[in-house]
Amino acid sequence: MKTIIEPFRIKTTEPIKIISREERAEALDKAHLNVFLLDAEDCCIDLLTDSGTGAMSTAQWAAMMLGDESYAGSKSWKNFEKTVQSITNIKHILPTHQGRAAESILAHTLIKDGDIIPNNSHFDTTRANIEFEGGIAQNFLCAEALDTEKEAPFKGNMDVDKLHDCIKENGAEKIPFCMITVTNNTGGGQAVSMENIRLVKEVLLRYNIPLVLDCCRFAENSFFIHEREEGYSGKSLLQIAQEMFSYADAATMSCKKDGLANIGGFLICNNDKWAEQFKNLLIMKEGFPTYGGLAGRDLEAIAVGLMEALDYDYQIYRNATMQYVSKRLIALDIPIVRPSGGHAVFIDAAKFLPNIPALQYPGIGIVNALYREGGIRSVELGSVMFGSFDDNGNELSSPLELVRLAFPRRVYTQSHVDYLIEVIETVWKQRNQISGYSITYQSQYLRHFTCHFEEVS
Secondary structure (H helix, E strand, C coil): CCCCCCCCCCCCCCCCCCCCCCHHHHHHHHHCCCHHHCCCHHCEEECCCCCCCCCHHHHHHHHHHHCCCCCCCCHHHHHHHHHHHHCCCCEEEEECCCHHHHHHHHHHCCCCCCCCCCCCCCHHHHHHHHHHHCCCEEECCCCCCCCCCCCCCCCCCHHHHHHHHHHHHHHHCCCCCCCCCCCCCCCCEEEEHHHHHHHHHHHHHHHCCEEEECCCHHHHHHHHHHHCCCCCCCCHHHHHHHHHHHCCCEEEEECCCCCCCCCCCCECCCCCCCCCCHHHHHHHHCCCCCCCCCCCCHHHHHHHHHHHHHCHHHHHHHHHHHHHHHHHHHHHHEECCCCCCCCCCCCEEHHHHHCHHHHHHHHHHHHHHHHHCCEECEECCCCCHEECCCCCCEEECCCCCEEEEECCCCCCCCHHHHHHHHHHHHHEEEHHHHCCCEEEEEECCCCCCCCCCECCC
């Protein structure tokens, strides 16, 4: 098989600032050992997130020049609406400035104190918005996902039996909606099968519970269904996406992922009553319903990007990057989540540092070691981001302790990837020198963004 090359040429470059190891150590100390608080220019390769960090195409930049900045009913809005409806076939389209704004409007409108929101796995802002409204975010990830080394095609699936048990135990009246996240970021960027979405929908229909998709990476999930699920290899990614959305009553979207844009999102639904409630809050919080906090040029860029993300050759290239990194790390016996995710490679921090207990945050140890060693910025997806507290205030660990290396779309080249692997290998060989961490400051919600750490001797 021939080498899979990047399906693009580079037209504009941005210089990378490379600072010394001593300067990196000093920068990390000033950031209270939290890479979120670093200056971006001090990160040689920034894999903190794939959200809004990608490079836009020439077609997207050209579309931005057509941006209609009219306050209401602009041509750019009509183009955006037409594109989203062509993919989702959902009636009401409401743009937002990013995905968490859509989550906030959804949660504030529909959730009452004590309501339960099931999901395969809630991501950080989704969970925070639910809990802020007094809801209870519950994860029903399939059992095989907890075995990080197991090679299974759809480890992002929801456990349908657990969902059914949750409904019977709590009553449908306590569940205003159920969510499925595609792909499942929290569980390692893993795919959700069409069969699983269909089975979840069948359960929900029995109890008249709506299904909401968190569809930030819908195109990547469509690609995995095309490659792995029987009966879909002959369909286009657009056709697969359309079927996926046909099971949804509503969806939230960060267009900073599979919209290939640097800002933007949407909240969509088929329910007329919901749409009216959403619009009222959208006007107060985001903007008029035909721009939702976005400039017309942003709406144009997203309209192009959503379709580019469904291009099969682009998805082949994107997935090849993840597979390349995964295979190289597996060959070095470095524990990672298998198979590789759609947008990131996830290191299994618990197996990487088995000597460090979960509540000393092994993921933070790896994240900081990668930065000190090579200027690589990554992110912990473990007990810092997804831990919780019981009724007595005791901290509870996360089921998985992961470090995510999220690849911005169309940004880094093969040599950047090879350098990344070399840095990870060096940290792996020196893993016995990595310490645990404790938290010295944290906020009530989304603590990982701003908390301060210190090393545990």
